Amino acid sequence: MQQQRQIEAISQGWAGRFSAMASPCELLCRSDSQDEARRLLDLVADEAARIETKFSRYRDDNVMHRINASQGEWVAVDEETSRLLDYADTCFQLSGGRFDVTSGVLRKAWTFDCSDRLPDAETVQALLADVGWSRVERRPGAVRLAPGMELDFGGIGKEYAVDRALGLAAAMTGADLLVNFGGDLAARGGQPWQVGLESAGANGVQGQFSLTRGALATSGDSRRYLLRDGVRYSHVLDPTSGWPVTGGPHSVTVAASHCTQAGMLATLALLQGAGAEDFLRQQGVRYWCQWE
């Protein structure tokens, strides 16, 4: 799955572009050398492809497939997968069960196409039987899911890939770097990078943010929702009820030292619904909420 990789000169160095994880991806680097920029682009794009290949749930040749098709058997997992499972566990605990990597099966009932087609309560209820991180068994180097359950790293993978890619590139060069996978980004620089924050509506840029080191991640999507009887159902599903969160912001952007952390804070904030901003305020992080 070799993507198209393009590199072009920008005012302060080079911009490399490719696509991965269903998103436009970008590497900016303030280097004098195009060769170096090309090497860094390959490193970053290869890492994105590696993570996508390894953890995509749409493939049948990876660890995710082996876990999801295991029919109640123990499945051996490598060290990186173990670390992601540990992380998922921490997020489950911290969120009181509202961030759950087993909640992906709920999407069988929910299609967020901006229509008013809500699933019936029985369908959702039936699917909830297959949701529940607390029923996932683990032992060192292995994991076991009950039949019918599935894992989905969709809520972590892209941000994790951003942090990994930046880490690899940063170890190769001293140049200023910015890695941006579909709006989730992380930077390492001496000079700040100017990052535009896109508005959810049609009115373009919401603001500008100067990022020297650290990361930004956005959760929420203004184009994926259901609208019925004046209630907007976001595509963020609360696994404790099986229903979407309502009354919250359309999207949340958070700045933190790592993209993985920023993305999780944004997701946890969305899960708070109307309490999103209170939650973020208590975290003492920089954030931007789109309520519209």
Added chain:
Amino acid sequence: MQLKKKPASARRDAISVGSALAAATCALLGQTAGASESVEDWTFDSAVLYYSESDRVTAVEPVVRGTRTFEDDSELSLKLTFDSLTGASHNGAIVSDTGVQTFTSPSGSTIYRTNPGDVPLDDTFKDTRSAVNGQYTWNLSRTWRATTGLNYSTEYDFTSLGANAGLMWDLNERNSTLTLAFAHESDTIDPVGGVPTALTWQSDRVRTGTSSEDRSINDFLLGWTQVMNRRWIMQLNYNLSASSGYHTDPYKVVTLVDAAGNPEDSSTVGATDIGDGDAQLMEQRPDSRTKHAVYWENRYTRQNDDVVAMSYRFMTDDWGINSHTVDLRYRWKMQNDWFLQPHVRWYSQSAADFWRESITVAEANLIQATQDDVSADYRLGDLTDVTVGLKFGRELASGSKWNARLEFFQQSGDTDAADVDALIGQVGYTFYW
């Protein structure tokens, strides 16, 4: 509904979520140490400043500043400065076209003379200063930041200890920032040869008997920074500075002159005779000073990334000094990360109410009787100065930067002593550690 867990743990103190998540993220990214380490790197700015007045003071000042940004976005900055001054400085006396003047050195150990036409300079002027500053800035909430710092500076006759604290409030979608800051400084002045009794004759070497004097300064700052649009940032500051204590320069004198403007001998006033033109009165300044200053800066980034910065400062104080400063810079981005930055600065001030170029016997008698203030220090007189310079540098691919600056400074005032030309050079280098 068997899985509808009570979100009991979600109600746990939300503040712990962020730090627990940070720890979990580090564990997850354990193998990509590069990314996590880069957040807590030190950045060092180093520079050496060279300042040389023609025939007077030469200063060499190395500065190193280290800045570290932590995981929680807080920042610690430490700065070390060393100053080495050599040369001679004006002692306050007039530049006489006709008469020789005679002075004692601050320590009293030597007597020196100034020939007609020369600026009276005390050439025992030699000093080293070291200073250390620490400043810590952290987030209180999403829109409030706090900062606090300490600074200490010492030289052979002067010690200063200061502390500051400030609050910054981002509002209006972070397009505006209000700053409120307070600083206190405590100075101890320990003059060479003891504290001279003000308004006595230099040749008599009258000392107060105390070995040191104190001064304290309180500074208050109210600032407003506004992003006007994507390219234009404006800043407006108001600064109130109130100091009390010893403001007199223990090494400066005021020359006693006759009706023709020639230096008088101390015999005229019955003081100790040490030579021609030796009637020099030790100066005295008020024991308090209140300054108000307004600073306005505009910074505009052009389409081609060039930056224009323009600032104006107005200062007025209760000594009667009003000053205006206009500063203009243009940062010109060139090929291969080079930049070139021309700089022009213009400064003008009016004289303090108690400034005199020299005094007559009648004036001296009146000043001594009323214990009035008087100083002939050209830095308190009418002054106009212009600085023209050029800075250039390059940002290297590694992220480190270097720059060099060369400036010419020309000052003129009411007296010949105020006419100073200086050359300023600086080399700076920024790197990561």
